[in-house]
Amino acid sequence: MTEPARTNTVLTIPEPRTAALATKPYPVAGPGFVIVEVAVAPVCNEGRIYRDHQFEWHDSPEHLGHEGVGTIVETRPGSRFEPGDRVVVFQANSCQKCFVCTQGLSPTHCLGIPYEGYDDGMAPQDVTAGLLGIEKVNGSASGGFGMARYRLAPEHMVVRLPDNLSFHHAAAANCTLGCTYTAAEESGVKAGDVVLVGGVGFIGLGAVANALHRGASVVVLGRNRYRMELCRRLGVTAVIDPGSPDWLDQVHAVTGDRRGADVAFEGSGTPYYLDRCMAGLRRYGTLFSLGFTGSEGYSVSILNDMMDRHINWTGGHDVRFRDRDGLLRMLCDPAVQGWIDTIVTHTYPMSRAGEAFETALTKDCGKIYLLPQE
Incomplete structure (x- = not known):
C-alpha cells in the first residue's frame, strides 16, 4: 500500500x-x-x-x-x-x-x-x-x-x-461471477440440472462457472470461436451452434426426457438468443436475463410461450x-x-x-x- x-x-x-x-x-x-x-x-x-x-x-x-x-x-x-x-x-x-x-x-x-x-x-x-x-x-x-x-x-x-x-x-x-451467483441462487440451479447459456460474453462465462460450481451440466449456444473455446476449457458438456438447423435437437439430446434445460441464462439481450433460450427450456423451466440492448420490446406469446409451457422469466443486474x-x-x-x-x-x-x-x-x-x- x-x-x-x-x-x-x-x-x-x-x-x-x-x-x-x-x-x-x-x-x-x-x-x-x-x-x-x-x-x-x-x-x-x-x-x-x-x-x-x-x-x-x-x-x-x-x-x-x-x-x-x-x-x-x-x-x-x-x-x-x-x-x-x-x-x-x-x-x-x-x-x-x-x-x-x-x-x-x-x-x-x-x-x-x-x-x-x-x-x-x-x-x-x-x-x-x-x-x-x-x-x-x-x-x-x-x-x-x-x-x-x-x-x-x-x-x-x-x-x-x-x-x-x-x-x-x-x-x-x-x-462476472457476482451477478451470475445471484442469478444461479434465484434460479435454484442444483446438482443434476442442465443449464443452457446463450449470448456468451464475460457474464455468460460467469454463468457457466456458477452452474458448474453447483454440479449442473452446461450447454452453451454460441459461434464466437474464441469464447466457445473458453467454454470448452471451463468444462461445459456441449457447445452448440445456434444457427444449425438441428440446434434444438442437439439440446434435447443432452437433456433427455426433460426435452429442454432446467434453467437458461441469456447474456446478450438480443431477440436471436432470447428466442433460442426460451425454446431450449423444458416445461416449468426458468429463463434468467443477464443482458440488455436497451428498452425495446420483445414479443412473446402469453399462451404459447409462457402459460402452456409454464415458463418463469426473470432477470437482474447485480x-x-x-x-x-x-x-x-x-x-x-x-x-x-x-x-x-x-x-x-x-x-x-x-x-x-x-x-x-x-x-x-x-x-x-x-x-x-x-x-x-x-
Whole structure:
C-alpha cells in the first residue's frame, strides 16, 4: 500500500474511441464512506461506451467503472474498517431503508433509484442511490467510480476480503461471477440440472462457472470461436451452434426426457438468443436475463410461450446483499479460481485503457482487467 497522493487519477472517455487519464482532486470522504486505493478495475460496459459515446444513467465521460477491489487508505472516525483492509467494492449506494434493501436484495434495484417512468431505465443521474450521487453527497470532486486510482465507497457496499483471496480472483465478484451467483441462487440451479447459456460474453462465462460450481451440466449456444473455446476449457458438456438447423435437437439430446434445460441464462439481450433460450427450456423451466440492448420490446406469446409451457422469466443486474458471504466463499474455492483464470483473458494498465477497450470490441476475449495504479 502506498501513501495516498493528494490528487486522483481517473479514466475518461471524452469522445468516441478516445480514452484519456485526467487529474482530479483527491476524494473527500464523509461519514459512512471510505477511500479505497483501487488495485483492479474490471471492464464491463465501458467498451460499448468507448465505441458509441452513449452513457447509461449512472455514468458519464468522466465517471466510469462500477466494479473493483483494493485497499482502504482512509476512513472516518467510528468506521468498522481500518486503513490496510483489503476489500471488494460492490456497485451502487443503496438507501438501506426500503423493502429491497431491508430484505437483502440487490442494491441496484433499491427504491431510491426511480427507474419507473424513464425510457431505457434512464433514472436521473444524481440520485443519491446511484454512483453519481456518491460524489454529490460527499461534496467530493472525484472518487465515485471504479476506474480511478482512488475510489470513494459507501461502507455498506464494501466487504473485507478473506486473507487467502487474491485481488485477481476477488475482482470477479461483481459483473462476472457476482451477478451470475445471484442469478444461479434465484434460479435454484442444483446438482443434476442442465443449464443452457446463450449470448456468451464475460457474464455468460460467469454463468457457466456458477452452474458448474453447483454440479449442473452446461450447454452453451454460441459461434464466437474464441469464447466457445473458453467454454470448452471451463468444462461445459456441449457447445452448440445456434444457427444449425438441428440446434434444438442437439439440446434435447443432452437433456433427455426433460426435452429442454432446467434453467437458461441469456447474456446478450438480443431477440436471436432470447428466442433460442426460451425454446431450449423444458416445461416449468426458468429463463434468467443477464443482458440488455436497451428498452425495446420483445414479443412473446402469453399462451404459447409462457402459460402452456409454464415458463418463469426473470432477470437482474447485480449481487444481492444476502449473497455476499456465499459468493466470497465460492471465490476461495481453488476450482473456481481456476475458472476465473480462464475467464480473465487480458489485463492492461489503466494508462492503456484504449487498447483494452479495442480488445473488448473484437469479442476475442473474456473478462478484461484494468490496473489503475499503472
